[in-house]
Amino acid sequence: MNRHCLICESGAILTKDAAVGIVLLVGIAGGWLQAVHQARKDAQGRTCSAIEQCYNLLLAGLASVVPSYHSALPVAADVTRYQFGSFDCHCLRCGAIFNEAEQG
Numbered sequence: 001m002n003r004h005c006l007i008c009e010s011g012a013i014l015t016k017d018a019a020v021g022i023v024l025l026v027g028i029a030g031g032w033l034q035a036v037h038q039a040r041k042d043a044q045g046r047t048c049s050a051i052e053q054c055y056n057l058l059l060a061g062l063a064s065v066v067p068s069y070h071s072a073l074p075v076a077a078d079v080t081r082y083q084f085g086s087f088d089c090h091c092l093r094c095g096a097i098f099n100e101a102e103q104g
Contacts, residue, residue: 003089003100010093016084023076024069031068032061 003013039060043053084090087097 005091007096008094012092020076027072028068031064035060035064
């Protein structure tokens with residue numbers, strides 16, 4: 001379904017659900033990158049094969065997903081509370097916030 005702004009009729013609409021998904025994705029990616037960076041620093045003194053190094057980096061990244069998700073949840077709650085309030089949609093062109101029109 002194509003959403004359009006009620007004020008400027010722009011199609012650049014961000015829904016509350018999409019915003020939460022973006023925040024969680026960025027939070028998990030950030031945690032993943034920090035864990036991989038830390039694993040690389042920890043492995044600098046050791047000699048291991050390339051496949052072993054890749055495996056260790058993958059495991060470090062995967063181990064960071066759940067903690068990163070839990071730390072991103074409060075940020076997602078803040079986005080929904082302060083950016084959307086009780087509304088469902090946010091126009092990226094004019095900044096209007098509104099609920100989706102009921103289709104009858």
